[in-house]
Amino acid sequence: MKVRTRSAMAVLAIGALALTSACAQGNQGAPAAPSGSAGASAPAVEPYKAPTITVGTAEDSKGPAIEPEGVVKGGTVTMIDRDDFSHLDPGQLYVNTETNFSLLIARTLTGYKRTDKSEYKLVGDLATDTGTPSDGGKTWTFTLKDGVKWEDGTPITSEDVKWSMERTFASFITQGPTYIQQWLTDVDHKKAYQGPYDGKRLDSIETPDDKTIVYKFKTPHADANYAFAMGGYGIVPKAKDTKEKYDKAPVSSGPYIIKNHVVDKSIDLERNPNWDAATDPIRGAYPDKWRLEFGQEPLQITDRLMADTGPDQTAFTFYATVPPERLQQVLGDPALAPRLMKSPSPYGNYYYFNLDRMKDQKVRQAINYAWPSKQIQQTMGGPAAAALPTTILNENTTVGYQPYDLFGKTTKPEGDIEKAKALLAESGNPTPTIVYAYNQTPVQEQITVVIKSALEKAGIKVVAKPLDRKTYYDSIGLVKNEFDLYWGGWGADWPSGSTVMPVIFGPIADGAPNYSHLKDEALTKKMNEIIAMTDIDAQNAAWMALDKEIQETITPAVIAENRIANTLHGSKIGGAEIDPQSWVVQPNRIFVKQ
Amino acid sequence: MTIPAPVASTSVEPLAAKTPETVGRSPGQLMWLRFRRDPTGIVSAGVVIFFFLVAMLAPVISWLYGRDPYILYGQDTPGLLNDFGYPVLPNGGMSSDFWFGIEPGLGRDVFMQLVYGIRTSLLIAMAATLLISMIGIVMGIVAGYIGGKTDYFIGRLIDIVLSFPSTLFIIAFMPVVENLFVDPSEETPVWLRAVTLVTLLTAFGWAGIARLLRGQVLSMREREFVEAAKVTGASPARIIFKELLPNLWTPILIQSTLLLPAMVTAEAALSFLGVGMIEPIPDWGRMFLRGTEVYQNDITYLIFPGAALLIFVIAFNLLGDSVRDAFDPKLKR
Numbered sequence: 001m002k003v004r005t006r007s008a009m010a011v012l013a014i015g016a017l018a019l020t021s022a023c024a025q026g027n028q029g030a031p032a033a034p035s036g037s038a039g040a041s042a043p044a045v046e047p048y049k050a051p052t053i054t055v056g057t058a059e060d061s062k063g064p065a066i067e068p069e070g071v072v073k074g075g076t077v078t079m080i081d082r083d084d085f086s087h088l089d090p091g092q093l094y095v096n097t098e099t100n101f102s103l104l105i106a107r108t109l110t111g112y113k114r115t116d117k118s119e120y121k122l123v124g125d126l127a128t129d130t131g132t133p134s135d136g137g138k139t140w141t142f143t144l145k146d147g148v149k150w151e152d153g154t155p156i157t158s159e160d161v162k163w164s165m166e167r168t169f170a171s172f173i174t175q176g177p178t179y180i181q182q183w184l185t186d187v188d189h190k191k192a193y194q195g196p197y198d199g200k201r202l203d204s205i206e207t208p209d210d211k212t213i214v215y216k217f218k219t220p221h222a223d224a225n226y227a228f229a230m231g232g233y234g235i236v237p238k239a240k241d242t243k244e245k246y247d248k249a250p251v252s253s254g255p256y257i258i259k260n261h262v263v264d265k266s267i268d269l270e271r272n273p274n275w276d277a278a279t280d281p282i283r284g285a286y287p288d289k290w291r292l293e294f295g296q297e298p299l300q301i302t303d304r305l306m307a308d309t310g311p312d313q314t315a316f317t318f319y320a321t322v323p324p325e326r327l328q329q330v331l332g333d334p335a336l337a338p339r340l341m342k343s344p345s346p347y348g349n350y351y352y353f354n355l356d357r358m359k360d361q362k363v364r365q366a367i368n369y370a371w372p373s374k375q376i377q378q379t380m381g382g383p384a385a386a387a388l389p390t391t392i393l394n395e396n397t398t399v400g401y402q403p404y405d406l407f408g409k410t411t412k413p414e415g416d417i418e419k420a421k422a423l424l425a426e427s428g429n430p431t432p433t434i435v436y437a438y439n440q441t442p443v444q445e446q447i448t449v450v451i452k453s454a455l456e457k458a459g460i461k462v463v464a465k466p467l468d469r470k471t472y473y474d475s476i477g478l479v480k481n482e483f484d485l486y487w488g489g490w491g492a493d494w495p496s497g498s499t500v501m502p503v504i505f506g507p508i509a510d511g512a513p514n515y516s517h518l519k520d521e522a523l524t525k526k527m528n529e530i531i532a533m534t535d536i537d538a539q540n541a542a543w544m545a546l547d548k549e550i551q552e553t554i555t556p557a558v559i560a561e562n563r564i565a566n567t568l569h570g571s572k573i574g575g576a577e578i579d580p581q582s583w584v585v586q587p588n589r590i591f592v593k594q
Numbered sequence: 595m596t597i598p599a600p601v602a603s604t605s606v607e608p609l610a611a612k613t614p615e616t617v618g619r620s621p622g623q624l625m626w627l628r629f630r631r632d633p634t635g636i637v638s639a640g641v642v643i644f645f646f647l648v649a650m651l652a653p654v655i656s657w658l659y660g661r662d663p664y665i666l667y668g669q670d671t672p673g674l675l676n677d678f679g680y681p682v683l684p685n686g687g688m689s690s691d692f693w694f695g696i697e698p699g700l701g702r703d704v705f706m707q708l709v710y711g712i713r714t715s716l717l718i719a720m721a722a723t724l725l726i727s728m729i730g731i732v733m734g735i736v737a738g739y740i741g742g743k744t745d746y747f748i749g750r751l752i753d754i755v756l757s758f759p760s761t762l763f764i765i766a767f768m769p770v771v772e773n774l775f776v777d778p779s780e781e782t783p784v785w786l787r788a789v790t791l792v793t794l795l796t797a798f799g800w801a802g803i804a805r806l807l808r809g810q811v812l813s814m815r816e817r818e819f820v821e822a823a824k825v826t827g828a829s830p831a832r833i834i835f836k837e838l839l840p841n842l843w844t845p846i847l848i849q850s851t852l853l854l855p856a857m858v859t860a861e862a863a864l865s866f867l868g869v870g871m872i873e874p875i876p877d878w879g880r881m882f883l884r885g886t887e888v889y890q891n892d893i894t895y896l897i898f899p900g901a902a903l904l905i906f907v908i909a910f911n912l913l914g915d916s917v918r919d920a921f922d923p924k925l926k927r
Contacts, residue, residue, distance in 0.1 A: 299887060323887075324678065324679060324699065325698075325887045325891070326890070327678050328678040329891060374669075375666070378699070379679060379699050379700065381679065382677035382679060384677065442883075445872065446700055449700060449874045450700065452874070453664070463781045464781055465781065466782075468769065
């Protein structure tokens with residue numbers, strides 16, 4: 001799953017000149033000793049509790065969802081965010097904010113039911129349970145619930161579910177997950193099958209009756225039920241499939257219907273009368289109406305939520321976290337504490353080296369040593385806004401996490417220029433020039449200044465290339481791109497190491513998440529061996545060992561800072577919580593306090 | 595009153611010395627005399643010259659002051675900025691080491707940022723003003739003097755330029771320029787940004803001055819002294835340069851002195867909107883952008899560039915007023 005890049009551009013009026021009192025308070029709390037450790041002023045982030053996810057039973061899969069304490073039904077809730085969703089067609093969803101929104105209008109075969117804080121159960125959403133595997137995990141059978149309907153009242157059939165999977169093979173579907181498609185056909189799944197629109201159907205999905213659907217994979221996949229929970233496998237009605245146009249006007253199977261959508265500005269939702277809470281164990285759907293507003297920067301959104309007046313009292317945001325400029329104020333104000341949600345990112349973030357262009361490992365290691373991690377952290381808002389990991393796998397989400405520190409980041413987080421210079425002297429080119437591509441947002445622009453300043457101290461010339469934020473991933477996703485170093489984030493698609501390393505070091509293609517273009521037969525073989533392991537603990541340990549080995553022998557990336565979301569919500573919003581898996585505020589439990 | 599015809603003898607000298615007030619003066623000298631008597635004009639001229647000196651001597655100031663605009667002091671020296679990136683000391687981190695304080699986040703020296711930022715902005719604004727004046731003068735005089743179809747077409751061109759949404763166009767056009775001229779493996783050169791900014795500001799700025807001058811030329815074209823020149827067989831070039839242009843210097847000078855501060859603010863506004871100069875080149879306008887982001891915790895960072903721009907624009911506008919008054923005392927209120 002891709003994580004959207006953040007920015008904090010402010011376009012505020014310069015009304016502040018009126019406040020020309022030439023006496024401004026100091027900002028207390030600098031680190032007392034230059035030890036490089038975190039200073040005293042940033043409150044320590046409470047230890048992250050990784051979500052526990054278990055597989056639920058058929059009983060768990062029955063609706064309605066568990067109600068949050070003090071829940072009230074009705075009212076209008078407002079969601080404010082920076083960008084409109086670029087896709088609404090379930091087949092095209094892979095970005096966390098988009099799949100989060102799709103919870104409101106589209107259903108999947110399985111899904112995650114919240115049973116307690118940081119405790120989730122995988123349950124059947126449209127299916128009566130999480131599916132029955134047979135044939136050693138090669139065949140998966142699901143039975144649809146009774147009473148599940150489209151927004152027009154027609155029942156959801158197994159034919160619709162089959163159609164939804166088949167259409168993701170069509171050429172107009174360019175985004176979205178591809179796991180199940182590959183399991184059903186081949187690694188190059190779009191070559192194996194081109195979609196149902198020319199009348200050809202996919203034999204590996206069977207629908208013996210209207211309620212039963214059988215998937216037949218080529219290889220065993222014991223965790224397939226998790227894959228079906230991805231928003232990208234949401235369903236589309238066969239009778240109302242408008243192909244490309246479906247992206248603009250999807251038909252709802254969830255609790256709400258899109259009443260009005262002004263692109264890049266707003267979406268209005270109203271209740272879907274044909275959605276039955278009794279069939280849905282996941283979605284609470286407490287508010288009567290939703291209003292989603294787009295086009296505001298996180299700074300403005302934070303200011304609105306801090307002010308908490310009028311309709312903003314019932315507002316929250318999926319993804320706009322408090323920007324560095326407001327962190328001191330927000331974290332320092334006890335009145336805001338009850339409305340503040342904190343969660344470290346479950347994503348791994350990397351500054352990938354383009355291995356096609358950066359061929360000298362010594363240079364890559366030198367950059368790792370010289371990397372100004374501490375300075376970048378400060379620019380992002382300090383330890384309260386970002387942690388400094390040293391491993392490829394995310395410490396918060398990895399079971400059996402083992403820390404290691406290859407480049408002295410714990411002792412010298414500000415970068416070891418001497419060591420970098422020594423390594424560069426050993427390499428073929430002591431004064432290399434690298435092209436660093438970045439997402440052109442105000443925060444990233446500042447971080448680029450920091451990176452440039454640090455690397456130039458070590459004698460590395462940095463050519464900075466700003467990239468347009470809308471097409472950032474498209475630009476760095478080209479295999480033949482002309483950059484040496486660029487940021488990218490990746491998170492597990494479901495709780496398994498198999499959805500991280502085999503993906504970010506997997507197949508190389510335009511748009512594929514192997515941004516470092518790492519191609520190593522021995523490594524691929526090793527990863528396949530680990531995937532095939534049946535002992536989960538041994539598998540986790542093997543991933544962790546491989547993590548260190550890759551950084552040691554190949555160094556395909558600089559491990560980037562791991563951001564910590566600090567997100568506010570309005571005072572009349574109840575049930576708001578950052579989802580520990582997708583790192584966005586979840587809509588399922590939101591309600592409006594009276 | 596006429597001066598007595600000088601007699602070709604040395605004995606007249608004392609006479610001439612006694613009547614200095616009656617010596618013929620060029621309009622320029624007259625203007626200078628009147629200008630010197632205007633205290634507002636003198637003070638604002640002093641302020642404007644001070645700003646230009648600061649801009650020109652930026653490297654010298656940096657050398658004397660001992661700070662560099664590109665070094666991230668706050669990040670290299672622990673204890674200057676707190677965990678959130680704000681200056682620890684009151685008043686935005688003002689101290690004897692950092693006179694105007696430290697920039698929040700990146701930790702650069704605010705004084706140096708401002709001095710170099712003024713230099714960037716003034717250079718761009720000066721270049722744009724010069725070009726605008728030149729194009730405006732040529733187009734205005736050509737339209738006014740030749741008249742007919744030429745006047746019609748230039749007039750419509752002016753209409754189009756004046757009605758164009760220039761800011762929106764520049765915001766949309768900047769990325770296009772970068773894609774067209776910059777190789778993907780190269781950084782966008784600073785000069786390209788500067789040249790594009792100057793070109794675009796010029797392209798949308800010349801119409802006002804051209805229209806004004808066209809009107810002036812139209813009213814002067816039919817006057818006796820131009821008629822006389824025509825009758826004596828003067829070439830159009832002579833008429834334009836010797837007869838018309840000397841009478842146009844007043845509006846041209848006034849327009850230019852008002853144009854320069856407008857260009858400085860326009861450049862600042864574009865940088866504020868994110869299409870001006872980019873990091874790490876110090877820029878006045880971008881300091882506002884940053885200032886509006888951080889002012890709730892660090893108002894000082896907004897005050898210095900704000901006050902500097904306020905003083906500069908007011909001084910330059912007053913200077914423009916004084917120059918106009920000095921050229922044309924009849925207009926004095």
